[in-house]
Amino acid sequence: MPEPKIRKVLTIVEDIFHEGGPVSEVPLKRGAVIAVIENPFAGSYHEDIADFMKDLEPLGLEMATRLLNALGGDAKAIQGYGKGSIIGQAGELEHGALWHAPGGYAMRDVLGNAKAIVPSTKKVGGPGTRLDVPITHINASYVRSHFDAMEVGVPDGPRANELAFILVMTTGSRIHARVGGLNAADIKGEDGLR
Template identity: 45%
Template sequence: MTARIRKLVTVMEAVEREAGQVVSPPAVRVCCAALIANPFVGRYAEDLSELIEIGAEMGSLLARRCLDLSGLKPDAIQSFGKAAMVGEAGEIEHAAAALHPSMGAPLREVLGGGKALVPSSKKMGGPGDTLDVPLGHKDAAYVRSHFDGMSVRISDGPRANEILIAIALAPTGRPLPRVGGLTHDEVTGIDGLR
């Protein structure tokens, strides 16, 4: 493993009731986040391949931890997302390098597939700042009921020399979705859109 991990945090939530209505099945979301040392802290580097490799590691590690600690099975997952927050001595491109070129394939491998693009977000921040991890349907980006997100906050990170990297998974969409559009049951999952 090339990532120097300081801390792993996993959070799971289940919305049982919303607006006085029972949510059945409960809307479950699970997120695993890692605080890692930023290998490019405080300096410009043209080649960010080390962070690209770390992204691949994190895609597998964080997805597996989400499943292991939640008890969810890969075939139960309908939504996924990823996000990163770079400490102040890094740059936003460090988050992009960790998230985009190589994180998706290992994540999909753990889940046994996923045709849609993995929704993502990146930002700069510091200890205690909130990172919002977007969620979208893993096989069909147009499933509106699965446009969602999960927040993660770690009180002591990311420090200036760290990156907070997170993956979120969900076996359902939002609680009580009712804005129309393609439903999970109508997905063909061929093009990643419908």
């Protein structure tokens, strides 16, 4: 497969000080990077698409590095992550699934081999489609305080023949997390779950 043809990259960073409660001394940073690329499979069914995942690996690393830098550059400061895909209307849902390995492994690598599976979502839609990208703790998926999502989208994409691949990272839990469950301080780090 040819290397991905990028039309644009968006980087978004939110600084969240409160959600109606006390103002945090240190804001939660929540960020996303979105790459809009040409979909080489748009318009017709292709049986063999899996090889394109290997071609997406450099893009994944570039995006993960860009996002980490946008959030301050310190991998130790990142506590949550997620990924997603928006597939233009001439594509199919499976084209978005191509992002699972290149996007997830890139973030885990950039963050020092984080243990938890990177949660993901995907959907087919036209320009301006919004996607709620799920977020969990990078080392233990059961840390309830880090269950979150970031809504993202591209104003003029994806076009019918495009894919929008998304990575999300956060620097902490929801700003006023207080519903119990496993605490981040109690992570055992054995299996990516607890």
